[in-house]
Amino acid sequence: MKIFYVSDSGCVKDELFGWIESCATKAIKERGIFTIGLSGGSMPNQLEEIFDVVRSDYDKWKLFFCDERYVPENDGDSTFGAYKKAWLSRDNCALKESQFARINIKLDVNECAKDYEKQIRNVFKLSENSTEIPAFDLLLLGLGPDGHTCSLFPGHKLLSESTKLVAPISDSPKPPPKRVTMTYPLINNAQCCLFPLAGESKADIVKKIITDKEDFPAGRINPEKGELVWILDAQASKHLSPDTEY
Numbered sequence: 436m437k438i439f440y441v442s443d444s445g446c447v448k449d450e451l452f453g454w455i456e457s458c459a460t461k462a463i464k465e466r467g468i469f470t471i472g473l474s475g476g477s478m479p480n481q482l483e484e485i486f487d488v489v490r491s492d493y494d495k496w497k498l499f500f501c502d503e504r505y506v507p508e509n510d511g512d513s514t515f516g517a518y519k520k521a522w523l524s525r526d527n528c529a530l531k532e533s534q535f536a537r538i539n540i541k542l543d544v545n546e547c548a549k550d551y552e553k554q555i556r557n558v559f560k561l562s563e564n565s566t567e568i569p570a571f572d573l574l575l576l577g578l579g580p581d582g583h584t585c586s587l588f589p590g591h592k593l594l595s596e597s598t599k600l601v602a603p604i605s606d607s608p609k610p611p612p613k614r615v616t617m618t619y620p621l622i623n624n625a626q627c628c629l630f631p632l633a634g635e636s637k638a639d640i641v642k643k644i645i646t647d648k649e650d651f652p653a654g655r656i657n658p659e660k661g662e663l664v665w666i667l668d669a670q671a672s673k674h675l676s677p678d679t680e681y
């Protein structure tokens with residue numbers, strides 16, 4: 436686990452953009468494609484200026500959602516809708532809508548999750564019955580005050596999902612209730628999982644996970660072959676000591 440301590444939310448963004456650029460450059464050089472998973476919540480706003488900062492061959496990007504709300508894209512709760520507003524509406528947007536893998540809510544939530552998993556397997560050229568697990572180049576993860584990440588919530592049965600790579604949830608404690616979410620088998624097979632966190636509201640849960648090692652869904656993110664990176668501003672890391680190895 437790597438922890439980067441920075442002073443404020445602006446520096447979290449700078450560090451985050453640096454990671455994105457280096458992951459994308461490496462992936463495109465090695466395999467001609469960059470696969471990235473995006474979270475919702477405050478992350479779309481955090482990533483708003485990406486095209487001003489990150490230099491990359493954006494045509495080679497394929498973008499997925501670590502979790503997505505099961506709502507129409509024009510619904511205020513839609514994560515794709517949030518990125519449409521934050522990115523696709525910009526004059527200097529270097530991405531096309533077609534590069535985003537979107538959920539299909541014409542299907543019921545269970546079939547929607549299966550369809551999304553199929554979309555992921557297709558990008559990684561893996562058949563439906565392949566036992567190989569796709570390895571995303573970078574997953575950008577959020578952290579809720581209850582320690583959830585993606586739509587993996589404390590005490591939920593999805594925490595022990597061991598076969599589905601994308602699962603449906605219809606009882607999310609964080610509204611809206613219906614979502615699809617990546618699960619640990621997929622998340623923990625990524626090359627890099629990154630939590631870019633800023634603000635006082637993250638401090639207590641960051642302490643519980645990193646210092647106290649209490650068991651929370653976000654604390655179970657630990658890529659077997661990849662890197663786990665926390666980028667924390669002074670407020671989010673106020674209970675941590677930069678000299679301590681966690």
Ligand SMILES: O=C(O)[C@H](O)[C@@H](O)[C@H](O)[C@H](O)COP(=O)(O)O
Nearest residue numbers: 474475476477577578579584585
């Ligand atoms: O769509 C979602 O709800 C998110 O993916 C969710 O997991 C989010 O990342 C956390 O709730 C943190 O949200 P904030 O960044 O707004 O604190």
